[in-house]
Amino acid sequence: MPLGPLTSHRTAMVYPEPLDVVGAAAYPGLSKILALVLEELTLFYDRDVNGVGVLYSLLRAPWLQALLKVHECLHQHAKKKPDPVVPKARSLSHEVVELLREYPQSAETRELRRLLRTPHFKALLHAHDAVAQKEFEPVLPPLPDNIPESEEAMRIVCLVKNKQPLGATIKRHEITGEIMVARVINGGLADRSGLLYAGDKLVEVNGIPVEGLEPENVIQILTQSHGTIMFKVIPVSDRLVNNQSMVHVRAMADYCPQQDPSIPCADAGLPFKKGDILQIVDQNDALWWQARKVSDFSVCAGLIPSNHLLKRKQREFWWSQPFQPHACLKSTILTTVKEEDDMRIDEKCVETDEETFESEELKEEDEEFTEYGQRIFIAGFRRSFRLCRRKSHNTQTFCYSRCPSSCYSSGAAPYEEVVRYQRRPTDRHRLIVLVGPSGVGVNELRRQLIRINPNTFQCAVPHTTRPQRSYENNGYEYHFVTKDVFESMVYSHRFLEYGEYKGNLYGTSIDSVRAVFDEGKVCIVDLDPQAIQGIRNREIKPYVIFIKPPSVGCMRQTRKNARIITDYYVNMKFREEDLQEIEESAKKMEAQYGQYFDLAIVNDNLQTACVQLLSAICSAQEEPQWVPASWICSNTQQ
Numbered sequence: 001m002p003l004g005p006l007t008s009h010r011t012a013m014v015y016p017e018p019l020d021v022v023g024a025a026a027y028p029g030l031s032k033i034l035a036l037v038l039e040e041l042t043l044f045y046d047r048d049v050n051g052v053g054v055l056y057s058l059l060r061a062p063w064l065q066a067l068l069k070v071h072e073c074l075h076q077h078a079k080k081k082p083d084p085v086v087p088k089a090r091s092l093s094h095e096v097v098e099l100l101r102e103y104p105q106s107a108e109t110r111e112l113r114r115l116l117r118t119p120h121f122k123a124l125l126h127a128h129d130a131v132a133q134k135e136f137e138p139v140l141p142p143l144p145d146n147i148p149e150s151e152e153a154m155r156i157v158c159l160v161k162n163k164q165p166l167g168a169t170i171k172r173h174e175i176t177g178e179i180m181v182a183r184v185i186n187g188g189l190a191d192r193s194g195l196l197y198a199g200d201k202l203v204e205v206n207g208i209p210v211e212g213l214e215p216e217n218v219i220q221i222l223t224q225s226h227g228t229i230m231f232k233v234i235p236v237s238d239r240l241v242n243n244q245s246m247v248h249v250r251a252m253a254d255y256c257p258q259q260d261p262s263i264p265c266a267d268a269g270l271p272f273k274k275g276d277i278l279q280i281v282d283q284n285d286a287l288w289w290q291a292r293k294v295s296d297f298s299v300c301a302g303l304i305p306s307n308h309l310l311k312r313k314q315r316e317f318w319w320s321q322p323f324q325p326h327a328c329l330k331s332t333i334l335t336t337v338k339e340e341d342d343m344r345i346d347e348k349c350v351e352t353d354e355e356t357f358e359s360e361e362l363k364e365e366d367e368e369f370t371e372y373g374q375r376i377f378i379a380g381f382r383r384s385f386r387l388c389r390r391k392s393h394n395t396q397t398f399c400y401s402r403c404p405s406s407c408y409s410s411g412a413a414p415y416e417e418v419v420r421y422q423r424r425p426t427d428r429h430r431l432i433v434l435v436g437p438s439g440v441g442v443n444e445l446r447r448q449l450i451r452i453n454p455n456t457f458q459c460a461v462p463h464t465t466r467p468q469r470s471y472e473n474n475g476y477e478y479h480f481v482t483k484d485v486f487e488s489m490v491y492s493h494r495f496l497e498y499g500e501y502k503g504n505l506y507g508t509s510i511d512s513v514r515a516v517f518d519e520g521k522v523c524i525v526d527l528d529p530q531a532i533q534g535i536r537n538r539e540i541k542p543y544v545i546f547i548k549p550p551s552v553g554c555m556r557q558t559r560k561n562a563r564i565i566t567d568y569y570v571n572m573k574f575r576e577e578d579l580q581e582i583e584e585s586a587k588k589m590e591a592q593y594g595q596y597f598d599l600a601i602v603n604d605n606l607q608t609a610c611v612q613l614l615s616a617i618c619s620a621q622e623e624p625q626w627v628p629a630s631w632i633c634s635n636t637q638q
């Protein structure tokens with residue numbers, strides 16, 4: 001039960017917070033900077049992540065520089081020790097106003113009198129006098145006459161309404177019926193005041209005894225109160241001390257407190273989306289934890305279901321759903337319709353066979369070959385390989401390192417512990433994985449990147465059991481292997497993903513990825529999102545970028561000259577239904593696998609998307625990123 005609506009004007013302790021006073025005078029953003037410092041420090045708390053790198057970035061951090069400046073200012077100020085000329089400037093001003101009244105009225109005296117009588121000036125002098133006389137203690141309201149005998153056990157807490165939530169919830173004690181503070185939200189007003197604790201018993205609110213009242217009545221009193229709110233409480237004898245170290249997690253599911261009837265106070269809940277990084281600040285309650293989003297540290301913590309509770313909710317939700325065919329089955333049905341569509345002859349297109357495809361492709365990529373002299377560029381872009389994935393995905397014959405059904409099932413963990421990781425210059429590069437609906441432009445972007453930076457980026461050479469053609473070179477377009485070899489690689493889990501197309505097997509192996517790493521290059525692969533879970537490991541530390549389509553309207557404009565790859569036709573233009581399908585499958589992909597995406601890039605303008613992709617890949621390699629703790633810490637299970 002909340003102490004009044006959390007949206008109401010509330011808080012600001014009667015006691016000025018020293019940090020804010022100093023910060024406001026010396027450096028306007030000091031409290032924010034300190035919050036950042038604390039946040040940064042908690043990231044490395046009891047985990048020395050890449051020691052030197054961390055120290056280096058800490059020492060170079062802009063907030064540290066700013067703090068040093070603040071420190072210098074304060075130091076200089078402290079040395080000066082200014083003394084007030086008069087301790088009672090306000091009464092002096094009052095005297096001057098009175099004297100001026102008796103003097104002949106000139107424009108100047110009138111002006112001076114007016115100035116000295118303005119509320120702002122009076123308030124300024126009032127503040128001056130308070131500082132000069134060192135009157136920092138708050139003026140508390142007088143104690144009530146009828147003080148109970150156990151007077152020493154009472155605490156009077158005054159909070160002033162402000163625009164932030166109070167940050168506490170109340171409940172009725174099941175046995176005694178007393179109204180108690182149920183929890184104090186980390187970072188909220190009550191918490192920062194240091195005067196209200198979980199377990200404190202409420203005796204009065206604004207002079208009104210709460211005995212016999214329902215929590216709802218107390219909330220009503222609070223809602224109707226303005227200005228200072230005074231609580232009289234009996235302090236809890238055994239305060240719960242939160243000595244847990246902070247943990248960061250990646251949310252693997254969405255959560256909306258407003259739609260959760262079981263949350264103790266929906267207003268105090270923290271909504272999150274899959275993929276959000278949360279800092280868990282309090283796990284004392286087995287059911288409701290307190291957390292903050294790392295993307296927004298300015299707000300106080302909110303309630304989130306504990307790991308155990310969210311798992312239970314997921315399971316309940318899973319079972320409460322009417323039976324739906326698994327996503328895999330759905331896509332099979334979609335494919336059947338799509339295939340029928342494809343069978344319709346489009347006069348603008350030329351029907352073709354596999355040979356024509358390959359020779360068309362070769363023609364196209366030979367030009368790249370001539371310009372850069374790097375045949376490796378052809379690898380991973382062959383149509384049959386790409387069609388293999390698309391076809392296999394639709395018919396579920398494509399396989400991944402781990403069972404895809406575990407991605408979003410009743411048993412999947414709702415939170416994944418994460419830590420900050422920064423690649424050292426001597427470490428291998430992280431694998432860059434691009435995912436996106438077929439036709440969105442994943443291959444086009446990959447191609448552009450490699451074309452611009454052939455010495456930095458490279459694709460992994462796929463394996464196939466298809467016979468080698470006269471114009472092909474083993475190890476360039478493909479690694480040509482026998483079915484036996486391919487199958488033994490499958491059994492020893494050496495493929496990130498593999499599948500069958502027209503009787504031939506195709507796959508991307510971990511060995512091909514390692515070969516790119518060994519050359520010191522960044523390996524960029526295009527994977528089906530179902531494969532992501534299986535490749536998330538400490539060796540390749542994949543950084544997953546979701547290539548998102550823009551609106552259908554935008555695609556209609558930008559894809560006028562684009563060509564879609566199909567099984568039957570070359571040079572087929574995008575049809576309206578292709579654009580709709582791209583949009584639909586992007587939504588499904590995001591809903592099902594969004595928790596694994598480190599970043600999403602909208603491919604509206606090709607050039608802009610390419611620049612964004614380049615900068616994202618650089619950040620992934622050079623800047624600290626959140627990765628599963630199991631990739632870094634040896635004591636965490638992978």
Ligand SMILES: Nc1ncnc2c1ncn2[C@@H]1O[C@H](COP(=O)(O)OP(=O)(O)OP(=O)(O)O)[C@@H](O)[C@H]1O
Pocket residue numbers: 386390436437438439440441442443444445558559561562563564565603604605606607609
């Ligand atoms: N931003 C863009 N603006 C205009 N055309 C684009 C853009 N992005 C991609 N294209 C074009 O769209 C077509 C399809 O792109 P691409 O082949 O990269 O798709 P894909 O996502 O790799 O799908 P698939 O895996 O099925 O091949 C190509 O002709 C490509 O040049």
